[in-house]
Amino acid sequence: MHFKLFEIHLEDPLYQEFLAEQEKAYARRGHQSMVRFGKGDPRVGADVLSCVAAVDDDGRLVGGVRIHHGVTGELPSEIHLRSPEVSAAVARARAQGLAVAELAGAWVAPHWRGRDLITLLMVAGIAAAEGRGATAILGSCSARLTDTYALCGFRWRWELPLIDVPFPGITSYYALDGIRAFHNREPRLTRALQLVGRALTNSREHLAEDVLRDCARRLGIRLFELSLLSPES
Numbered sequence: 288m289h290f291k292l293f294e295i296h297l298e299d300p301l302y303q304e305f306l307a308e309q310e311k312a313y314a315r316r317g318h319q320s321m322v323r324f325g326k327g328d329p330r331v332g333a334d335v336l337s338c339v340a341a342v343d344d345d346g347r348l349v350g351g352v353r354i355h356h357g358v359t360g361e362l363p364s365e366i367h368l369r370s371p372e373v374s375a376a377v378a379r380a381r382a383q384g385l386a387v388a389e390l391a392g393a394w395v396a397p398h399w400r401g402r403d404l405i406t407l408l409m410v411a412g413i414a415a416a417e418g419r420g421a422t423a424i425l426g427s428c429s430a431r432l433t434d435t436y437a438l439c440g441f442r443w444r445w446e447l448p449l450i451d452v453p454f455p456g457i458t459s460y461y462a463l464d465g466i467r468a469f470h471n472r473e474p475r476l477t478r479a480l481q482l483v484g485r486a487l488t489n490s491r492e493h494l495a496e497d498v499l500r501d502c503a504r505r506l507g508i509r510l511f512e513l514s515l516l517s518p519e520s
Contacts, residue, residue: 288343288511290408290494292415292487295336295353297327305340308348312394317454324363325353325392331360337419339411341395341404350395350404352412356388356419357381363391364427364461367453373427376463380423385465388421403508409439410476410502411494414483417466418491424469427461436462438506440469440476478505 295302310322324331334355341350355362357377365374380387390412395404413424426441433443443460450458470477479502486498503510 288341288349288499289496290411290499291340291342292411292492292494293338293340295325295338301340301348302338304348305338305351308396309351309392309394312396313392315397322392324355324366328366329360330366331355331363334358334360334362337415339408339415341399341408348396349399350393350408352393352408353391354388354412354416354419354421355391356416356421357386357425362387362389362425364389364425368427368449368459368461369452370447370449370461372447373425373461373463376461377425380463385423386421387423387425387463388416388419389425390416391426403503403506403510405435406438406506406508407499407503407510409436410479410506411483413440413466413469414480414487417480418484418487421466423463423465425461425463427459430458430460433460440464440472442468475506 293301306322306325309325313322325336334357337354337356339352339354340348343349362377365377377387390409393405393408416424426436428436441462442464443462445460448458448460452459470480482498482502482505483494486494500511
């Protein structure tokens, strides 16, 4: 497996494949409409989008996450959470001179779920956003995923539960922090972000498997050990 980092162009066949697989993953939870923010939704404005994609040894996309580099328009969480508090937090951060990016649309193929691939993708996304100039990260997710993303350094605004957002029966939370705060969360995350950041400095478009294995080891996840097991294991 390796990770590929690329700037998003809607006509790029690789990105079209990414969107198709992402939509399948979201459809399994009834959330396929969330993919629209990666399809040139006009509310996103002229923002630059990039992508971290996980590619298996057979060349298939098995997971990924979009990075929205906020410049104009709205970030995805500002749109789908429909929360004045979230938009105000983004505005305050920008007024303080922070460049706010958002990690959005994370997905993993069914046969890779439960193996912590999402953790590795999110950590790579944070490092990639930082390498492209972001100084703060916005993110949101349903209550079901908050513990998973907390392992990647997100700290949720528990005082603002967004009930029935973006879909009935779902409670969402958001986080907005400076990237330096992610580096200072705990040693394992600091080491992983530094490792990925250095690797992306040397190769802006590729994270080789040896780098990913080292990153997984530093994070204390067993992604590659579990990938050796059969799906029935």
